[in-house]
Amino acid sequence: MEKEALLLALADSVNPCTLAVMLLLLAVLLSKKGRKDAVLGGILFIVTVYTMYTLYGLGLLTFITTTGLYRVVSFLLPLLILVLALIEIRAYISYKPGFSSLEMPLKLRPIAGAAISAINNPLTAVPVAVLCSILLLPCSSGPYLTALFLMKGIDDLLLYNAVFVLPMVALLALVSLGASPERVQELRQRYIREIHLISGLLLLMVFFFLLPIPQATSQGSSASVLVVASPTCPHCQHLEEVLREMNVGYVLIPPDEGRRLAEERGVNWDGGVPLLIYRDIVIEGFPTEGQEVNGYFRDEENLCKTVGTPVYDGNVYLYCRLKNGAVLGNRHVLEMFLGKKS
Numbered sequence: 001m002e003k004e005a006l007l008l009a010l011a012d013s014v015n016p017c018t019l020a021v022m023l024l025l026l027a028v029l030l031s032k033k034g035r036k037d038a039v040l041g042g043i044l045f046i047v048t049v050y051t052m053y054t055l056y057g058l059g060l061l062t063f064i065t066t067t068g069l070y071r072v073v074s075f076l077l078p079l080l081i082l083v084l085a086l087i088e089i090r091a092y093i094s095y096k097p098g099f100s101s102l103e104m105p106l107k108l109r110p111i112a113g114a115a116i117s118a119i120n121n122p123l124t125a126v127p128v129a130v131l132c133s134i135l136l137l138p139c140s141s142g143p144y145l146t147a148l149f150l151m152k153g154i155d156d157l158l159l160y161n162a163v164f165v166l167p168m169v170a171l172l173a174l175v176s177l178g179a180s181p182e183r184v185q186e187l188r189q190r191y192i193r194e195i196h197l198i199s200g201l202l203l204l205m206v207f208f209f210l211l212p213i214p215q216a217t218s219q220g221s222s223a224s225v226l227v228v229a230s231p232t233c234p235h236c237q238h239l240e241e242v243l244r245e246m247n248v249g250y251v252l253i254p255p256d257e258g259r260r261l262a263e264e265r266g267v268n269w270d271g272g273v274p275l276l277i278y279r280d281i282v283i284e285g286f287p288t289e290g291q292e293v294n295g296y297f298r299d300e301e302n303l304c305k306t307v308g309t310p311v312y313d314g315n316v317y318l319y320c321r322l323k324n325g326a327v328l329g330n331r332h333v334l335e336m337f338l339g340k341k342s
Helices: 003-013 016-032 035-067 069-093 106-117 122-135 137-148 154-176 181-190 192-210 234-245 255-264 300-307 331-338
Strands: 225-228 250-252 275-278 281-284 308-313 316-322
Touching: 003 137, 003 154, 003 192, 016 035, 016 106, 016 122, 016 154, 016 181, 035 122, 035 137, 035 154, 069 137, 069 192, 106 122, 122 137, 137 154, 154 181, 181 192, 225 234, 225 255, 234 331, 255 275, 275 331, 281 331, 300 308, 300 316, 316 331
Parallel strands: 225 250
Antiparallel strands: 225 275, 275 281, 308 316
16 A cells, blocks of 8 residues: 555544444443443444445545546646645544544434434344445545545455454454543543544645655656556556556546547557556557466466467567457567567
8 A cells, every 4th residue: 555545544544433333332332232342343344434434445446547537637646645634633622522623523423313312232233334435425434535546456446444443442442451442532621622633633644755756556757658457456556556566657547538549549448447548559568467477477478379360570579469450468568569678
């Protein structure tokens, strides 16, 4: 994960309203059912919130990647982060409940409170967590949406949400060891301004890290390489890793644009990713890290005979020309057509 996205996850994890909802849930279950059921309900609540936020992120990450929204929004990311940071710092200076970007709007709080108060056994923590994960979106949508533009794939998404729920895990551990949820809630309320300050400072760090980056999806000094990728595709993730190693600039583009550009170069693209376009060259496919052997697909020369035509220099295999006219991607193909860059 990029350090900026990790800092955003940390800022999001000290979310005051998320911690408040968690503590209220534990207090209700502790008073009605006892500590054992409170801990079980807390576990179910955390797992459900993690799952819901991951599903939200996966849908949004896929939308961002396939629509090419990177190019429209990426240059605005530093400004968005700065605004969020200033809001958080203002909450520290002059705190007003519900004002901060990381707090639930006041109008939604009675709904969350009523749902949690109605809990009568640990299993009901699941539907309540689903509801609360929706109501909590205004609390964390700023950092979360911004982080999605910095993520390279589903691994980053899973790690972000793992960091997000860490404070909830810590609170659950304290309660399981005998701490009173009400006492922890008192401490949270006492230091809520400081929590906002920590969040604001973390967001400021992200802002300064992002300043030198003209586009979150570009690497290196130029961005003349265009890539169609999917956030859940391991082949795409490895291609992007290799491009970064080579210091080759690239821009993620939506599939429709990739298809149009491929057709202009005489390639009938069937939608398989990754797809890379550079000048008049169209490169399709790329081995995963586990499939890569000496820079090629495993047994690529024989594989090529079934999917295309091998290209040789004398008796030396160079690359595979696929039946649709594209070149089968691998590390050597990138070096051959894009050139090694330091």
